[in-house]
Amino acid sequence: MNLSDSERVISVLDEAGYTYTDNEEEAGLIGILACSVRQKAIDKVYSRIHKWNKWKNHKNLITFISGCILPNDHEKFLKLFDITFQMKDMPKLPEMISRYGITTPVHLKTGIDPHNENIEEFWSVKPSYQSDFEAYIPIQNGCDKFCSFCAVPFTRGREVSRPSKDILAEVALLVSQGYKSITLLGQNVNSYGLDKKGEEITFSELLREVGELGNRMKKEFWVYFTSPHPRDMTDEVIEVIAQYPVLAKQIHLPMQSGDDKVLIRMNRKHNMEKYRQIVHSIRRILPEATLFTDIIVGFTGETEEQFENTRKTMEEFRFNMAYTAMYSPRPGATSHRWDDDVPLEEKKRRLHELTEELRKHNRIYNHNLLGKTMRVLVRGEDRKIGFLSALTEGKLIVRFPHENENLTGQFADVKITSASDFSLEGELVKVEELV
Amino acid sequence: MYFCPLIQQTKTEDLKKYTITAVRHLTESTFVLQLERNGLPFQTGQFVILRRPGTIDQREYTVYSGEQEDVLEVLVREVSDGKVTPELKKLQPGEEMEVDGPFGFFRFQPTMFPTQKFLFVATGTGISPFHSFVKTYPEHDYRLIHGVRYSEEAYEHNHFEKDKITLCTTGDKNGDFNGRVTDYLFTLKLDTDTQCFLCGNSEMIHEAFDILTGKGIPVQNIYTEVYF
Numbered sequence: 001m002n003l004s005d006s007e008r009v010i011s012v013l014d015e016a017g018y019t020y021t022d023n024e025e026e027a028g029l030i031g032i033l034a035c036s037v038r039q040k041a042i043d044k045v046y047s048r049i050h051k052w053n054k055w056k057n058h059k060n061l062i063t064f065i066s067g068c069i070l071p072n073d074h075e076k077f078l079k080l081f082d083i084t085f086q087m088k089d090m091p092k093l094p095e096m097i098s099r100y101g102i103t104t105p106v107h108l109k110t111g112i113d114p115h116n117e118n119i120e121e122f123w124s125v126k127p128s129y130q131s132d133f134e135a136y137i138p139i140q141n142g143c144d145k146f147c148s149f150c151a152v153p154f155t156r157g158r159e160v161s162r163p164s165k166d167i168l169a170e171v172a173l174l175v176s177q178g179y180k181s182i183t184l185l186g187q188n189v190n191s192y193g194l195d196k197k198g199e200e201i202t203f204s205e206l207l208r209e210v211g212e213l214g215n216r217m218k219k220e221f222w223v224y225f226t227s228p229h230p231r232d233m234t235d236e237v238i239e240v241i242a243q244y245p246v247l248a249k250q251i252h253l254p255m256q257s258g259d260d261k262v263l264i265r266m267n268r269k270h271n272m273e274k275y276r277q278i279v280h281s282i283r284r285i286l287p288e289a290t291l292f293t294d295i296i297v298g299f300t301g302e303t304e305e306q307f308e309n310t311r312k313t314m315e316e317f318r319f320n321m322a323y324t325a326m327y328s329p330r331p332g333a334t335s336h337r338w339d340d341d342v343p344l345e346e347k348k349r350r351l352h353e354l355t356e357e358l359r360k361h362n363r364i365y366n367h368n369l370l371g372k373t374m375r376v377l378v379r380g381e382d383r384k385i386g387f388l389s390a391l392t393e394g395k396l397i398v399r400f401p402h403e404n405e406n407l408t409g410q411f412a413d414v415k416i417t418s419a420s421d422f423s424l425e426g427e428l429v430k431v432e433e434l435v
Numbered sequence: 436m437y438f439c440p441l442i443q444q445t446k447t448e449d450l451k452k453y454t455i456t457a458v459r460h461l462t463e464s465t466f467v468l469q470l471e472r473n474g475l476p477f478q479t480g481q482f483v484i485l486r487r488p489g490t491i492d493q494r495e496y497t498v499y500s501g502e503q504e505d506v507l508e509v510l511v512r513e514v515s516d517g518k519v520t521p522e523l524k525k526l527q528p529g530e531e532m533e534v535d536g537p538f539g540f541f542r543f544q545p546t547m548f549p550t551q552k553f554l555f556v557a558t559g560t561g562i563s564p565f566h567s568f569v570k571t572y573p574e575h576d577y578r579l580i581h582g583v584r585y586s587e588e589a590y591e592h593n594h595f596e597k598d599k600i601t602l603c604t605t606g607d608k609n610g611d612f613n614g615r616v617t618d619y620l621f622t623l624k625l626d627t628d629t630q631c632f633l634c635g636n637s638e639m640i641h642e643a644f645d646i647l648t649g650k651g652i653p654v655q656n657i658y659t660e661v662y663f
Binding site for chain 2: 072148260265267
């Protein structure tokens with residue numbers, strides 16, 4: 001989500017005469033788009049801003065912060081940053097900068113607009129895409145789920161769906177410009193449309209429209225979405241994905257825990273029975289799909305037995321990827337009021353165990369791909385010298401020997417020749433189009 | 436010459452304001468905050484977020500009143516060292532609160548369920564959604580088990596039909612059952628198609644979850660709302 005937001009910020013600042021730089025030290029304007037799910041990210045903000053404020057002793061520098069910020073952090077950030085604003089007010093950022101330090105308040109209103117009333121103005125900003133073959137499209141903002149470990153409902157406000165005609169127009173524009181990988185983004189993508197109470201299409205209908213658009217445009221591209229919530233996941237969504245070639249056969253389904261009692265404490269509003277049903281549907285309807293998940297280990301009160309239930313799900317579901325994080329209490333989230341009672345060493349051990357489980361199953365899955373020819377999207381130079389890095393439709397990493405970086409952003413067929421735990425290696429069979 | 440950004444006092448984005456119409460103190464620490472409804476739509480079991488105007492601390496409360504009532508009520512228990520509830524306790528009719536919502540998926544419109552056998556299990560102020568239920572669907576059958584420490588915490592039990600509610604007390608013997616709700620739950624005979632709703636602290640919910648599944652209730656017939 002932050003990547004998509006960043007693209008829009010860059011676009012607005014580009015219009016205002018700024019140029020994006022990777023070099024922190026040469027910047028005259030530095031901004032942070034904060035993330036509210038993990039406290040670690042916010043801790044990093046504090047460490048960075050203190051450094052930048054020291055730089056102000058010897059250079060002109062303006063700092064700003066936006067994104068997911070809780071009211072308590074907001075108060076502190078007002079003292080540390082020159083400008084703070086909500087994402088929906090981002091189109092006004094150049095105006096805030098121009099007023100900074102002159103005569104007018106830089107920020108007239110703070111806090112969270114829970115109803116995201118001006119979010120459409122933000123969505124209307126044309127993003128400055130950071131890649132010419134991969135793009136992210138926000139389709140929904142905010143969250144109504146109130147998971148106890150997460151502060152998003154308090155930082156991003158309520159679920160608001162972007163008009164489908166705008167989403168489809170952005171998809172069509174990107175595809176016509178040659179984009180090959182498009183990700184539909186939202187805190188709860190599959191509750192898309194529900195806030196409009198019948199006046200907007202549902203998520204499965206939106207996917208169908210994207211699929212139809214793909215058929216009409218007759219171009220090869222892959223469309224992903226993240227993140228869905230198991231509570232709102234339907235067989236219809238999975239069936240639509242199966243029907244259209246442009247809808248990528250990869251599903252990211254956050255589980256968070258494999259134990260019903262932990263899920264209750266997390267206020268997830270899904271149980272393992274429901275999760276199992278969805279995975280069974282995915283395996284039945286989309287047998288070729290890869291499955292990714294998110295897991296938190298060491299959540300408040302998580303016992304060894306409860307963790308063991310999560311570990312067993314690694315065996316049961318054989319995820320292709322699990323983004324696993326050690327629980328860290330986030331101020332503003334309900335769970336912040338509880339004792340963070342699983343010791344750090346224990347959290348590390350649990351994280352390690354899950355990683356090993358993931359490694360074990362990936363090894364088997366990847367070895368089964370040996371000798372197969374897979375369609376990949378080339379993403380650029382690999383860390384391994386003389387190799388290019390690519391992703392399959394299922395987002396598995398494939399590297400293959402090739403010196404020509406011009407293949408970046410192209411589809412290619414690669415025959416898998418070796419497999420390791422978290423990546424594949426192969427040789428180029430065919431490239432779809434050469435620049 | 437130095438120029439500094441002029442930053443105005445932090446203020447939260449305005450939410451819709453609701454006037455308090457009454458405060459009913461049920462015990463020394465527990466009270467019902469009654470606000471004007473202002474047409475706020477909600478379904479039994481949902482919650483709202485309350486905040487005092489001009490402040491940033493807010494809390495979630497399940498709606499206590501019925502769907503047809505002209506007022507909006509929440510049941511609040513004061514946490515003596517808390518940031519919000521001691522302030523809520525001081526509120527008087529005529530003062531205003533900011534309300535956001537409704538939210539939540541712990542909803543139980545009876546027609547949503549395949550069978551009409553309802554078991555409600557609550558601890559403390561977790562009785563709120565079930566109070567809303569009986570106010571909204573007074574004709575519907577249900578069985579409510581309410582666990583508290585002392586019998587004086589039998590919050591407005593006169594609003595329930597006497598033969599449908601069981602008060603479990605651990606601190607005195609003036610309830611219908613002396614012991615925890617989960618102890619009582621062990622003694623109950625239940626049809627496996629009973630729709631079970633649990634609301635209260637997570638320890639009770641975890642224990643009740645085990646007991647109910649042990650009695651053959653399928654997991655998908657158990658609905659939970661943890662009070663934090």
